[in-house]
Amino acid sequence: MHGLRLPCQEKRVQSGQKFNRPTKDSFRKVGLEDLALCLISLRITDAHAHLNEFTLTGFSAGLRHVDGLSVITNSVDVDSSLRNIEISRSCNMVIPFVGIHPEIFARPENSNMSSEQLDSLTEHIADLIKDAKGIGEIGLDPKYGQMENQEYVLDRILLLAESSVIPITFHCRETTLEILDVLSSYNLRQNIMFHWFAGSEMELGKIHDRGMFTSFGPSILFSKRMAGLVGSSNRGLVLVETDSPTTFQSIINGPSSPFLVYSVAFKMAFILKITFNDMCDLLEANVGKYLATQD
Numbered sequence: 001m002h003g004l005r006l007p008c009q010e011k012r013v014q015s016g017q018k019f020n021r022p023t024k025d026s027f028r029k030v031g032l033e034d035l036a037l038c039l040i041s042l043r044i045t046d047a048h049a050h051l052n053e054f055t056l057t058g059f060s061a062g063l064r065h066v067d068g069l070s071v072i073t074n075s076v077d078v079d080s081s082l083r084n085i086e087i088s089r090s091c092n093m094v095i096p097f098v099g100i101h102p103e104i105f106a107r108p109e110n111s112n113m114s115s116e117q118l119d120s121l122t123e124h125i126a127d128l129i130k131d132a133k134g135i136g137e138i139g140l141d142p143k144y145g146q147m148e149n150q151e152y153v154l155d156r157i158l159l160l161a162e163s164s165v166i167p168i169t170f171h172c173r174e175t176t177l178e179i180l181d182v183l184s185s186y187n188l189r190q191n192i193m194f195h196w197f198a199g200s201e202m203e204l205g206k207i208h209d210r211g212m213f214t215s216f217g218p219s220i221l222f223s224k225r226m227a228g229l230v231g232s233s234n235r236g237l238v239l240v241e242t243d244s245p246t247t248f249q250s251i252i253n254g255p256s257s258p259f260l261v262y263s264v265a266f267k268m269a270f271i272l273k274i275t276f277n278d279m280c281d282l283l284e285a286n287v288g289k290y291l292a293t294q295d
């Protein structure tokens with residue numbers, strides 16, 4: 001349920017009528033300020049961002065003043081995991097995930113890591129899991145090299161995840177089928193999400209057939225193929241994200257922020273031919289299912 005209602009909504013709610021859409025007349029009865037308040041009071045969750053990034057410091061500091069917007073903030077290494085947990089302590093709209101992203105293997109300082117160093121990384125994550133609401137982002141990505149080390153770290157973290165019930169977010173560029181295959185070797189009870197899904201319709205079907213979630217980001221605003229994937233999705237298993245502060249040069253100058261999630265949800269509503277209100281309600285129900293712990 002949204003925090004604020006237009007006067008026309010209030011009347012219908014009081015009389016037990018289901019609210020559909022304000023009429024032109026009802027819009028005339030309220031000022032622009034009321035409309036703006038109604039818009040910002042919609043509940044929505046950016047299912048994947050990186051609030052630890054320096055460019056989002058101002059956004060994170062102000063988030064507690066934004067009604068209705070929650071952010072799942074993902075980590076890529078031990079430092080970002082610590083930072084995301086710290087940010088979540090000052091704002092209850094921030095949902096911290098901890099993890100080791102395959103991108104760390106493209107860093108020059110990590111070009112020759114020993115198995116002891118890799119173990120030390122995952123031991124740090126094991127310590128932090130108790131303060132987190134999820135594990136992410138983890139995964140495999142050939143772009144970053146050192147596939148053997150990527151697989152080693154992924155295995156260590158999935159073993160940790162077996163004794164936990166918090167949800168997992170996967171980075172799966174070009175590796176969706178491989179990750180699905182790997183997952184069958186572990187006894188995982190928690191919910192799983194493939195973020196910024198950009199694979200094939202066949203892969204999308206395999207993920208949703210297993211009851212796992214996919215999130216879609218700003219690329220659905222400019223890519224017909226990505227918009228087509230949204231249309232083919234099981235709508236009970238989709239989430240929206242920004243992956244901010246990622247830059248999307250074709251739609252915005254400079255780094256993005258989680259505010260972009262409203263545009264993504266609006267486009268998703270357009271693709272699925274439902275109202276923006278109904279889209280936000282559906283997405284919040286989905287994110288609630290995803291974050292639910294499986295005891």
Ligand SMILES: [Zn+2]
Pocket residue numbers: 048049050074137243
């Ligand atoms: Zn990310």
